[in-house]
Amino acid sequence: MAEDTTEKEFGALTKALSEKDAAEFKNLAQNMHYADLADFYEELAEDSRALFAEFVGVKLFAEVVPDIPDTLVEGAIEHFSPEDQGELLDELTDDDLADALQDVSEGAKERYLTLLDPEDKKIMDALLLYGEETAGGRMTTRYGRVHKDMSVKEALEALRKIEEETRSLSRIFVIDDEGCLLGKIKLRSLAFSTWDTSITELMTPVQHDVLASVDQEEAMQMFVKYDMFTLPVVDEYKRLLGVITHDDAMEILEQESTEDIEKMAGVSGEQSEETYLNTTIAQHFKRRFPWLFILALLAILSGYVMLKYDDLMQGAYVLALYLPMIVAAGGNTGGQAATMVIRAMALGELDQGASARVAWKEARLGLILGSLLGTCIGCLTFFLIPALPESFAKLPVGLPVGMFALIAAISLALQITTSTLTGAMLPILARKVKIDPAVVASPAITTIVDVSGLVIYFTVASLLLPSLTQ
């Protein structure tokens, strides 16, 4: 239902744009959600984007800018004259403005900073000190804040003044003379109390705050765990600097999940804010090729192992039947283990001391998975192969079937046990040496355990078939 509405709106916008009907276009745009307008803008060709900006005007366009993908922000601002640019930047809330300034080129950033009024410039200088992906870089400084000595009446008056420029007044924070965070009150407590009640009476303690310098992921984990609404951001003296709102937390969670998912599939580089379809082929290429190339080179190692054992393979080529399976089983179980561990780390479940517990768990799990799958495939081989017609790919040639079943079972059990442990421990090791755990997921682990799988298979086979090796 919602999809149809948006499609209809897009159709009407396209019509107004092609007919160059500015009044109709603006009228339609005013009744749409900014996020949808940003989607529409993203899909347009360059000259149509300029028309879009001209038709809606600075004020409405400023609402759309925060929802435009990073890479398009500078082009979007540049639709306007320097004077209008100043007005546009002025319309943005402080966190959106800081985001926008971090998205544009260095030259444009300097130029835009000169367009700001002195007070905004000061706020920007402070916000831009923090990295884009830290709590400080994510916070807004426009939030509800009252002094501990106020009465409800004074607090309401103070809040009324900042009402328009404040995104959320649902949580109001109480500070002391030094600006330190003392507690919080709900707007409803103010609304439903008598005017002479003192703020300290209504105040409840703040259980969780976050340092401005910590990674945004840590802030997001607190939102998820504690069902938070607004997270106060403080400096090392507990002075309240700003707040992170729930919509930012949701955006962080979405971004971090997408980033992890992509890295786990061997897609490198920064996730683009553009949708999949609007991302250019060149960008997709740039993010996928590096890993493909590295993994291809690594895979030659597996080939080298295969060459090393050519006597064995020439002597009992029937071994080739289970070779892909034993190699792949390691990649599959390693990938599963790595995924579980990486996700647990991303959700803050595994602290630094947990590695021994993870290793112990996965070692046992690997042993159980490996022995069971090894037994299954061993039995299948022993009972099924003799029952197959002779013509079936010359199977029983070169090797007694019992021996073949034994080689398969032992190799599979060893490969799965070691690969499970490797898959679980590599992400933990990566974190220890400050590499993002997600990048050592599935494709990297698969390539590594492919090599070990071949070594295991060939070693087991040559131990059980000593006559076939030199």
Next chain:
Amino acid sequence: MAEDTTEKEFGALTKALSEKDAAEFKNLAQNMHYADLADFYEELAEDSRALFAEFVGVKLFAEVVPDIPDTLVEGAIEHFSPEDQGELLDELTDDDLADALQDVSEGAKERYLTLLDPEDKKIMDALLLYGEETAGGRMTTRYGRVHKDMSVKEALEALRKIEEETRSLSRIFVIDDEGCLLGKIKLRSLAFSTWDTSITELMTPVQHDVLASVDQEEAMQMFVKYDMFTLPVVDEYKRLLGVITHDDAMEILEQESTEDIEKMAGVSGEQSEETYLNTTIAQHFKRRFPWLFILALLAILSGYVMLKYDDLMQGAYVLALYLPMIVAAGGNTGGQAATMVIRAMALGELDQGASARVAWKEARLGLILGSLLGTCIGCLTFFLIPALPESFAKLPVGLPVGMFALIAAISLALQITTSTLTGAMLPILARKVKIDPAVVASPAITTIVDVSGLVIYFTVASLLLPSLTQ
């Protein structure tokens, strides 16, 4: 910092528990966050859990129950006598109560329903009609709601009555005589307006609502896209049934991302609410073994292809050097493509009509990735191998190096092109036939393109080396 605090709190709780100091335990627990208490509860042995429940009492324990993993909920409620159970259930908010009732066994659910007072029972009967993972199953019926004919004064009085039992009053919805959704107002508009202002003057239109029957994922996508705060849930006549709050949306996003990540790694079955470390080995085994087994059986197909081409391999065993690479490159590029497409679908970027655009994009991308990587490996082979010492694994034996380079380049290009397309289209196909796209990600695609990779490599080799095949 936060981690340290929690650790200290846990230490103190453990001490009080082991000393059976009920008063101290309750005192400590009262100053902690429910989510932390739930974590602590989860880590305890069964008899300590009973002590925990006894020490904190029904009222505080009711706050902890919503944060306890699904599988432990029934055991948690069963710590108490039937009478206390009634009180505990009564303390839960309606959406938490509905969740709890969906987590327990059928028998317990029937029994618990008889303990509710008639009004709560009626609400539960209504909420339990909706599936656990639908908008209706997620909503709460305790939200701010006023009638369109009220004044600000009347609205504030109405809201004051429901204040205690309402989670969020930041968005208040306006309904007509039939209970249909007309618009919304912010609490701050009420707080900062004169008492005789009419509600309709302050009301703004609701741009987005959701049908109770739609999947929770759709509701979550609206939260992400539109930076929402509270999403009204309606029936087909636009009657307001309840709201989904931001913390539920965040939980849905986290769950759906984790589910997708796990499915993409071939981990099947329902995600447990317990943390990774608290999930038993048996549960981990149950979720991982099925895919391992299926994929192992499928991988025998690859082995069968290898056996089929034994003449070729025996004739030019040097082909084994690039065999693992060509096979793996398909899995890697297919996994990348599948991941990008699956994530785009999860975030609602790809509607049903987009398949042709995806295919066109990935076909070109596959061709570029494949030709480039093929050329790289081809050149590397041609120039590097002759430069290597003779002893290096008998490389140049059996095949002119130019021919070997050509076979590698062509096979790699073909394998990457087809695998990229396969990886991108399989999830779309899966969605068309109502299979969750995430389950056809990486491991499944890898196994499929392994087979095609071998067929491609052997076919290319036998076409260029006709003398080696029968």
